[in-house]
Amino acid sequence: MDHSDAILHRVMGLHPKIIDLSLDRMQRLLADLGDPQDRLPPVVHIAGTNGKGSTLAMIRAGLESQGRRVHAYTSPHLARFHERIRLAGTLIPEPDLADILTEIEKVNEGRPITFFELTTAAAFIAFARTSADYTLLEVGLGGRLDATNVIETPALTIITPVSIDHTQYLGDTLPQIAGEKAGILKRRVPAIIARQPDAALAVIEERARRLSAPLHIAGQDWHSAAERDGMVFQDQDGLLDLPLPNLPGPHQIDNSGTAIAALRALGFGADAALAAVTRADWPARMQRLRRGPLVAIAEAQGCELWLDGGHNAAGGQAIAATLAGLPQRPTHLICGMLNTKDVTGYLRPLGQVSQSLVAVSIPDEANTLPAEQTRDLASSVGLLASTAPDTASAVRRLAQDHPGARLLICGSLYLAGTVLRDNG
Structure with a gap:
């Protein structure tokens, strides 16, 4: 420290x-x-x-x-x-x-x-x-x-x-x-x-x-x-x-x-x-990850790995519009959120542009929404949703089940921070 x-x-x-x-x-x-x-x-x-x-x-x-x-x-x-x-x-x-x-x-x-x-x-x-x-x-x-x-x-x-x-x-x-x-x-x-x-x-x-x-x-x-x-x-x-x-x-x-x-x-x-x-540099805003252990897991199955820290309804709309403008690929979400956020407002637009969601809890964050609650709220807006114990497990499962897909880790800047730290 x-x-x-x-x-x-x-x-x-x-x-x-x-x-x-x-x-x-x-x-x-x-x-x-x-x-x-x-x-x-x-x-x-x-x-x-x-x-x-x-x-x-x-x-x-x-x-x-x-x-x-x-x-x-x-x-x-x-x-x-x-x-x-x-x-x-x-x-x-x-x-x-x-x-x-x-x-x-x-x-x-x-x-x-x-x-x-x-x-x-x-x-x-x-x-x-x-x-x-x-x-x-x-x-x-x-x-x-x-x-x-x-x-x-x-x-x-x-x-x-x-x-x-x-x-x-x-x-x-x-x-x-x-x-x-x-x-x-x-x-x-x-x-x-x-x-x-x-x-x-x-x-x-x-x-x-x-x-x-x-x-x-x-x-x-x-x-x-x-x-x-x-x-x-x-x-x-x-x-x-x-x-x-x-x-x-x-x-x-x-x-x-x-x-x-x-x-x-x-x-x-x-x-x-x-x-x-x-020339602007601003990490975790629809950032395509290019290196690190999580990228290696994804790319072994031909998957792209992306990261975004948006976390409110307007952020969900912006991410959905960005995904809609990218070259067409099936998209699957790995999502962890804080319990202070409008989770359904955030996820509703993403449900229109993605195939499934794996919910995780944000590590070492007292205000994380438990993965099970994120999963249930995702299901309520029509997403096929499940949970995983951590981000690496979620990336591995989605990459194996959906080779060639686009995987997006999203829902919180705090989750994005742990990904950037651990995937450095």
């Missing part, structure tokens, strides 16, 4: 008994640390239900193609915590992370703090101490009361598509959830707004009006669409004819548009847009 992992494990004991979304703990801790959030390179702050990570990865690719040094903060991590904090293009080194976490632990003096608040503070300290041109900051949960929402004047804010998720914290209607996401909008700071349901857009527009925040809205101020074998982006500055995004799936056309609109707002042109759609 890395020294930083030991500190993070120890600090978990300070977690408040109930998560009350609040900025009080965060603001107190940051003040005690000298307010590092006020000394960051220009911040691009990204909220939304789906597409935050992909959009951030594309913006980073675009900026770095123009020689810019870019900090990035994302969550959750897949294989290793360090993935969350990228310093001027490279993952934070273990000694630096351990030193910063030790510093925060000492300043916090044993007071209640959440894991995300502590790690966000660590990112701010690291970013403030390392020279860069931009900071890309992904919201963890919601927006209004998220630990990242302490940047007084970002350079730009972005809201990716809003849909129903995390209802226990954010509300169970689109207007309520959109109101939480719109909490990142700041007075007179321009905002890029991805394609939204009308009910969500109305809330975002009203919040922006009160703050005099200029909006650049998908379908109104800019457009992105698939065209022939590529995609086009158009805004008031002209038309860009681009290849399809290297991140697969029709939803990535929309995410690419959001990223390009952001790059244009920051003053970058066609070269940055091209890099955004062709």
